[in-house]
Amino acid sequence: xxxxxxxxxxxxxxxxxxxxxxxxxxxxxxxxxxxxxxxxxxxxxxxxxxxxxxxxxxxxxxxxxxxxxxxxxxxxxxxxxxxxxxxxxxxxxxxxxxxxxxxxxxxxxxxxxxxxxxxxxxxxxxxxxxxxxxxxxxxxxxxxxxxxxxxxxxxxxxxxxxxxxxxxxxxxxxxxxxxxxxxxxxxxxxxxxxxxxxxxxxxxxxxxxxxxxxxxxxxxxxxxxxxxxxxxxxxxxxxxxxxxxxxxxxxxxxxxxxxxxxxxxxxxxxxxxxxxxxxxxxxxxxxxxxxxxxxxxxxxxxxxxxxxxxxxxxxxxxxxxxxxxxxxxxxxxxxxxxxxxxxxxxxxxxxxxxxxxxxxxxxxxxxxxxxxxxxxxxxxxxxxxxxxxxxxxxxxxxxxxxxxxxxxxxxxxxxxxxxxxxxxxxxxxxxxxxxxxxxxxxxxxxxxxxxxxxxxxxxxxxxxxxxxxxxxxxxxxxxxxx
Amino acid sequence: xxxxxxxxxxxxxxxxxxxxxxxxxxxxxxxxxxxxxxxxxxxxxxxxxxxxxxxxxxxxxxxxxxxxxxxxxxxxxxxxxxxxxxxxxxxxxxxxxxxxxxxxxxxxxxxxxxxxxxxxxxxxxxxxxxxxxxxxxxxxxxxxxxxxxxxxxxxxxxxxxxxxxxxxxxxxxxxxxxxxxxxxxxxxxxxxxxxxxxxxxxxxxxxxxxxxxxxxxxxxxxxxxxxxxxxxxxxxxxxxxxxxxxxxxxxxxxxxxxxxxxxxxxxxxxxxxxxxxxxxxxxxxxxxxxxxxxxxxxxxxxxxxxxxxxxxxxxxxxxxxxxxxxxxxxxxxxxxxxxxxxxxxxxxxxxxxxxxxxxxxxxxxxxxxxxxxxxxxxxxxxxxxxxxxxxxxxxxxxxxxxxxxxx
Numbered sequence: 001x002x003x004x005x006x007x008x009x010x011x012x013x014x015x016x017x018x019x020x021x022x023x024x025x026x027x028x029x030x031x032x033x034x035x036x037x038x039x040x041x042x043x044x045x046x047x048x049x050x051x052x053x054x055x056x057x058x059x060x061x062x063x064x065x066x067x068x069x070x071x072x073x074x075x076x077x078x079x080x081x082x083x084x085x086x087x088x089x090x091x092x093x094x095x096x097x098x099x100x101x102x103x104x105x106x107x108x109x110x111x112x113x114x115x116x117x118x119x120x121x122x123x124x125x126x127x128x129x130x131x132x133x134x135x136x137x138x139x140x141x142x143x144x145x146x147x148x149x150x151x152x153x154x155x156x157x158x159x160x161x162x163x164x165x166x167x168x169x170x171x172x173x174x175x176x177x178x179x180x181x182x183x184x185x186x187x188x189x190x191x192x193x194x195x196x197x198x199x200x201x202x203x204x205x206x207x208x209x210x211x212x213x214x215x216x217x218x219x220x221x222x223x224x225x226x227x228x229x230x231x232x233x234x235x236x237x238x239x240x241x242x243x244x245x246x247x248x249x250x251x252x253x254x255x256x257x258x259x260x261x262x263x264x265x266x267x268x269x270x271x272x273x274x275x276x277x278x279x280x281x282x283x284x285x286x287x288x289x290x291x292x293x294x295x296x297x298x299x300x301x302x303x304x305x306x307x308x309x310x311x312x313x314x315x316x317x318x319x320x321x322x323x324x325x326x327x328x329x330x331x332x333x334x335x336x337x338x339x340x341x342x343x344x345x346x347x348x349x350x351x352x353x354x355x356x357x358x359x360x361x362x363x364x365x366x367x368x369x370x371x372x373x374x375x376x377x378x379x380x381x382x383x384x385x386x387x388x389x390x391x392x393x394x395x396x397x398x399x400x401x402x403x404x405x406x407x408x409x410x411x412x413x414x415x416x417x418x419x420x421x422x423x424x425x426x427x428x429x430x431x432x433x434x435x436x437x438x439x440x441x442x443x444x445x446x447x448x449x450x451x452x453x454x455x456x457x458x459x460x461x462x463x464x465x466x467x468x469x470x471x472x473x474x475x476x477x478x479x480x481x482x
Numbered sequence: 483x484x485x486x487x488x489x490x491x492x493x494x495x496x497x498x499x500x501x502x503x504x505x506x507x508x509x510x511x512x513x514x515x516x517x518x519x520x521x522x523x524x525x526x527x528x529x530x531x532x533x534x535x536x537x538x539x540x541x542x543x544x545x546x547x548x549x550x551x552x553x554x555x556x557x558x559x560x561x562x563x564x565x566x567x568x569x570x571x572x573x574x575x576x577x578x579x580x581x582x583x584x585x586x587x588x589x590x591x592x593x594x595x596x597x598x599x600x601x602x603x604x605x606x607x608x609x610x611x612x613x614x615x616x617x618x619x620x621x622x623x624x625x626x627x628x629x630x631x632x633x634x635x636x637x638x639x640x641x642x643x644x645x646x647x648x649x650x651x652x653x654x655x656x657x658x659x660x661x662x663x664x665x666x667x668x669x670x671x672x673x674x675x676x677x678x679x680x681x682x683x684x685x686x687x688x689x690x691x692x693x694x695x696x697x698x699x700x701x702x703x704x705x706x707x708x709x710x711x712x713x714x715x716x717x718x719x720x721x722x723x724x725x726x727x728x729x730x731x732x733x734x735x736x737x738x739x740x741x742x743x744x745x746x747x748x749x750x751x752x753x754x755x756x757x758x759x760x761x762x763x764x765x766x767x768x769x770x771x772x773x774x775x776x777x778x779x780x781x782x783x784x785x786x787x788x789x790x791x792x793x794x795x796x797x798x799x800x801x802x803x804x805x806x807x808x809x810x811x812x813x814x815x816x817x818x819x820x821x822x823x824x825x826x827x828x829x830x831x832x833x834x835x836x837x838x839x840x841x842x843x844x845x846x847x848x849x850x851x852x853x854x855x856x857x858x859x860x861x862x863x864x865x866x867x868x869x870x871x872x873x874x875x876x877x878x879x880x881x882x883x884x885x886x887x888x889x
Contacts, residue, residue, distance in 0.1 A: 105803035106827075150655045163659065164630050173869075181866050185799040185856045186826045187616070187627065190864045191671075191873060195629055195662025199655050219712035239571050245594060245683030285712050287749040344651045346572040376653040377572075411567075416653040424656075431656055432646070439645040439877070440658045446876035447869070458657065 006044055009065065013047045013089070016057045021048040021095065032072065032090050036137070037080040037423050038339055038387065038396075043070065043090035050095045052170060052178055052208040059206065059453075060176035062089055068455045071202045073113060073145030076137040078340050079421025081149055081201050085456035091206065093144050099123055100209060107214045108167065108184045113144025113207050120212075129214040132159040135417070136325045147207050150199030152417030154250035154324065155281070157375040159215065161417060163198040168211030171197060171204075174448045184211055201419050202454040204447045218283035221249075222293040223311040223320055226278040226300040227271050231255050231370070234276035235351040237303040238374045241280070242347065244299055246292050250281040251375030252324055255354075258331070258369040258382070265330035268323030269316075274306065278374065279324055327371050328382070335367070335384035339396045342418040343407035347377040356406050357381050364399040366392075378416035379407070405430060420458045429460045492534050496555070499526045508556070515556040517543060521636065521644050521675045527557065528673065529642040531882040539885050540669040542608030544582060553884040557673060559610050566676055567650060570595060574650055576634065576678035579610030595681040598625030602779045610674045614885060616666030619779050620717035620743070623825050625682060632661045634678035640671060640878020652680045663873065669885025671877045685745030688716065690771045691754060693761040694737040698722070698809045701738040704761050705824045708742065709802070711757050715825070717743040719778060724819035725832070728784075729777045740824065741778065743771075781821050782832035793819070793832040796847055800855040802827040807852055815841055815850070861888055 010024045023029060023046040033042040044067075049055045062069045068088030075082055084090050093114035101110040104127045111120060117138040121130040134153035135141050145151070147169070152161040159165075168182035182194035197204055228234040234253055241248065254262065256275045263270045270277060278300070282292045297308045311317040323330075331338050345353045354370060357379075361368040367384040381403055385396040404414045404427055414420070414427045428437060441459055444451075496516045497505045504517040518524050531538050536554040543558025562578030563585070569575070570593030577586055583604035586597050600619035601607045607617065613635070618627050625631060634648035637660075647660025664672055695701040701720055708718060721729070723736040740761075744754040755762065766774055782793050800808045805827050812818055812831065822829035833842035840846050844860035851857065864870065874881070874888070 103801070103803075106801040108801065150659070152653060152655075156653070160626070160630060161653065161655070163662070164626065179866060179869060181869070183856065184801040184854055186828065187666075187799045187858055188856045189858050190861050190866050191870050192616075192629060192662045192666055193866055193869055193873075195665075196659060196873075198662075199659050216710070242573060243571060245686075247683065284714060285746075285750060285753060287753050288746050291747055291749065344653050346569060346574065346651055348569070348571045373653070377651055378653045411649070412651045413649050413654040413656045415656050416651075417655060419655055420657065428657060431649070435643050436645045436647070436657070439639060439643055439660070440647075442876045443658060443663075443873065446872040 009067065009089070010045050012061055013045060013058065016054050016061070017047050017049050021050070022046070032075070032092070033083070035075045035080060035082045036078045036340075037083070037421065038337070038393070039080045039083055039422055041083050041085050042087065043084040044087045046090045046092055048092050048095045052172065055091065055172045055206055055208050056176045056178050058089065058091060059172050059174065062452060063175055063450075066450070066452065068452050069206070070454050071113075071144065071148070071206050073142030073148075074116070074137070074140045076141040077145060077149060077421065078342065078418040079149070079415065080423045081419050081421035081454070081457060082145070083422050085422060093142060096208065097142075102127070103184065104129065104214075106184050107216070108211055109214055110209060110211050111143050112209055113142060113147070115143045117141050117143060117146060124214055128217050130217055131212060132156070132165055132215050133162045136328060143210055143212065144207055147198050147210050148200070148202045149419035150417070152373070152378070154252050154373060156417070157251055157373065158247050158249045163195055165213045166194060166198050166210055167213060169194050169197055169207055170209035172206045172208055174205065174450070174453045178208070179205075182211065199419070201421060201457050203444050203458055204453070206453070220286040220289040221281065221283045221317065222289050223317040224280040224282075224293060224296060225309040225320060226280060226305045227274045227307045227309070228276045228278070228303075228305055229274065231276040231354055232351050233304045234278050235354055235374070237278060237300055237305070238350055239348050240299045240303055241296055242375075244295055246282075246295060248280050248296070248375060249283045250279070251373070252279040253277070253370070253372055253374035254279070254324070254327065255370040257367070258327065258371045261334055261369065262323050262327045262330045265333060266323040266326055268319045270323055279320060324371070331369060331382055331384070335386075337385050337387035339383040339385060339400055340418075341379065341381045341383070341400050341403055342415045343379045343381070343404050343412060344416040345377045345379065345407050345410045345412040347375065349410045349412070350374060350377060353379060353406060353410060357403055360399050360402050364395045366396060366399055368399070373416070376416070377412065401427065422457060425456070425458055426460045428458070492530065492536060495530055496527065499523050499530070504561075513554060513556060515558055517558040517561050519561040521638055524557070524638040524673050524675060525642050525644050527555070528638055528640065528882060531555065532642060532880050535880075537884045538673075538882055540610065540614065540673045540883070541885075542580060542606070542611040544606045544608055552887065559608060559673070559675075562610070562675055565589065567678070572652075573681045573683075574633065574652065574678060575681055576650060576676060577609055578676045579608060579674045581609050583607045583609070583612065590681055591684070594684050596684040597679065598631050598682050599628050600779060602783060609677055613665050613674055613677055614667065614669045618823070620719050620775060620823065622823050622828075623718050624714070624716040629662055629665045631680040632665060632677055633680055635661045635664055635674055636676045637664060637672035637674045640880070640883040648678070650678050668888075670883050670888055671874065673883070685716070687751070688743055688745045688771065689751050689754070690766040690774060691742045691744065691758055691762045692764040692766065693740045693742070693758065694763045695740070696737065698738050698813070699806065701740050702806050702809070702824070704740050708757075709825055713744065713754060713757055715742045716745050717741065717775070718823070718825040720822055720824035721778070722818070722820045724817060725781060725821050728819050728832070729781055741774070743775070778821060781830065782819060792835055794835045794837070794842060796831045796833065796842070796844060797858045798829050798831065798847070798851065798855055799858055800827040800829070800852070804852050804854055805829070808855055811850055818842070
């Protein structure tokens with residue numbers, strides 16, 4: 001974009017959002033060129049709207065001058081979903097961070113997209129309520145980002161991912177129109193556009209408010225740490241627990257190397273000489289939790305656990321979770337960069353996929369740590385590398401792709417909770433046929449036919465299919481060379 | 483052709499696609515019923531419809547008393563009954579859209595698992611129908627709606643594209659969530675050919691606790707008490723006095739009943755008794771318990787799977803705290819028979835069909851009830867209609883699929 005045009009655009013945005021709420025100097029824009037993934041691209045301008053009406057005006061302006069828009073929450077996403085790959089306007093939601101309503105009787109909250117996940121739970125704690133989706137980044141990530149990516153977290157094993165907790169949305173469509181889907185009721189008349197827009201990664205519209213479910217805090221919580229000599233024993237325990245008819249609230253796994261690294265940082269009391277640990281949480285009615293805790297302990301020992309510890313109180317529980325939730329930060333101390341994958345396999349395939357990952361690690365000469373949501377088969381292999389070395393980055397991406405291809409071949413998926421974004425878009429054609437993608441693209445074009453809203457996300461641009469812009473109803477995916 | 487039904491030529495072409503024995507003309511109508519056996523046959527039929535301008539209504543093909551649609555062709559999906567995958571250790575299953583809920587439950591029972599949806603008449607309800615109509619039964623209290631545990635879907639769009647959304651794993655955010663779009667779309671966007679689901683461990687034992695009250699206000703107080711307690715019942719239903727008389731003619735007294743199904747060990751069930759205390763008037767188990775839930779699930783259809791002529795049904799969802807206001811207005815109208823997922827704010831109303839004032843019409847209900855209450859079967863005047871039209875246009879531009887007249 002030419003600097004004159006850029007300056008004119010900034011002035012127009014200032015007229016909408018206020019003089020102090022537009023950034024366009026290179027040193028400011030640098031802060032918005034990345035998220036939690038490995039790719040970067042700088043926006044032309046960043047704007048901080050205060051309300052839905054301003055968002056609508058910004059979107060109308062972008063449509064008029066045909067400039068892309070990318071919405072951004074806290075930038076903690078791990079798939080490049082908030083990277084402005086084609087420059088343009090980045091809408092940052094840090095000013096739209098108000099909880100608009102807490103309706104304890106109906107166990108609902110209405111929130112703006114910039115509300116931080118943890119702050120929502122903290123704000124309703126005095127009512128005995130909380131918001132269930134708990135990504136590891138919950139101290140920073142926003143509800144808007146959670147909705148866009150359909151985020152999960154450890155406790156989504158029992159309680160479901162974000163879409164299971166959203167009953168209504170306020171959305172600004174790509175033409176600037178403000179629409180409302182759903183409401184506070186558990187079900188609404190008409191197509192479930194609320195469910196369809198959640199997880200659409202900002203490619204259909206921009207969410208400016210969400211009505212979310214709040215859950216009642218459980219009466220009893222039991223947090224167990226199963227310690228295993230081998231990662232294989234830990235992995236087998238996961239399906240053994242499920243086979244007992246027990247659905248824990250959370251069932252997390254960490255391998256031995258990751259444990260040592262995390263323990264050095266967090267001092268959570270993890271064993272330093274174990275092959276793997278399972279962090280198992282049960283919650284609910286006291287009688288049921290106590291019985292299940294005993295059953296889980298028995299299953300762990302049957303699967304050769306060396307020891308099963310139980311957190312004695314809230315402090316011990318918090319410490320065990322602190323290690324898990326801060327693990328990514330801990331790994332940052334031992335490697336200049338790491339690349340997080342988000343593959344999913346049927347949970348019975350966990351032992352096989354872990355063996356495969358070990359092989360990939362040796363093949364590419366890259367250390368890979370494993371810390372993941374074992375209960376639902378959602379892997380997070382963390383590949384350690386140095387981003388300053390382009391050859392290492394290339395090897396890292398190849399290793400990641402090989403792992404995800406294995407997940408697809410095992411009947412799984414390329415993303416369980418992080419979203420496709422920029423980084424996995426070219427793997428979409430491994431998971432979906434051209435017809436599948438064609439249907440999705442015709443739906444995107446029904447709302448966002450010019451692809452001005454978060455362009456370059458979700459849909460592949462690789463050899464087999466390319467994304468083109470066009471009106472709805474045309475076959476959009478074309479074979480290269482056609 | 484639409485005015486006079488499907489022409490002879492089209493019927494002949496349908497026979498060429500599916501075979502002579504799988505196409506039938508429905509007596510006393512100009513409607514043709516066709517029973518395809520594969521997604522490719524559905525593609526061929528849908529493309530034919532786009533070419534010749536006839537309309538299609540998909541149905542499960544298991545229930546002859548299914549309300550006749552105005553569409554030219556009924557697409558009966560009962561031959562889609564194959565098991566695509568069943569992975570008991572992963573708690574997942576994928577079946578053809580024509581599989582009945584009873585067949586699915588029989589399949590997974592050996593693994594001590596269950597399907598999380600219990601619609602009325604499981605031997606007639608097909609998976610495709612459950613998804614298309616977003617059907618639910620009392621188990622919704624524990625497991626949510628089918629939108630919460632359908633993990634993948636295969637379908638043919640109204641413009642004849644064979645596609646899928648989701649997959650076979652319990653956690654998956656790759657691509658748009660097409661399951662959400664098709665669930666509750668009443669066959670107006672695509673013909674569902676198969677679907678995958680998360681399954682749930684079947685409880686080892688259950689008990690049902692009944693509590694009777696003179697007024698609905700007292701009944702709702704028990705609901706509030708349970709919601710605020712640590713109990714997490716599998717089912718929690720309210721039954722109005724008239725609904726109870728319809729289900730159990732021998733019950734003549736005017737009582738509102740709250741039915742709570744608890745699952746778990748002896749200790750857990752003892753906790754239910756302690757929490758519910760003197761509110762419990764009866765406790766059911768085994769055959770009595772199963773019978774009670776079957777009768778309740780079938781309301782207001784009775785034994786026949788047909789809506790009694792004297793009634794018309796409406797389904798409403800209120801935010802739970804607005805259920806009392808909803809019940810107050812319904813009582814003022816004329817004390818209808820109703821049951822519902824009381825913990826979730828749901829009511830299924832069976833109102834008199836003899837309704838000359840139009841009190842029970844969907845529009846009337848919508849305007850009388852609080853604005854936050856959703857009359858789920860009423861799609862008129864929806865704010866989201868332009869977006870719904872955009873979706874319809876993207877998947878069925880010629881409006882071929884008419885599982886329901888919407889546009």
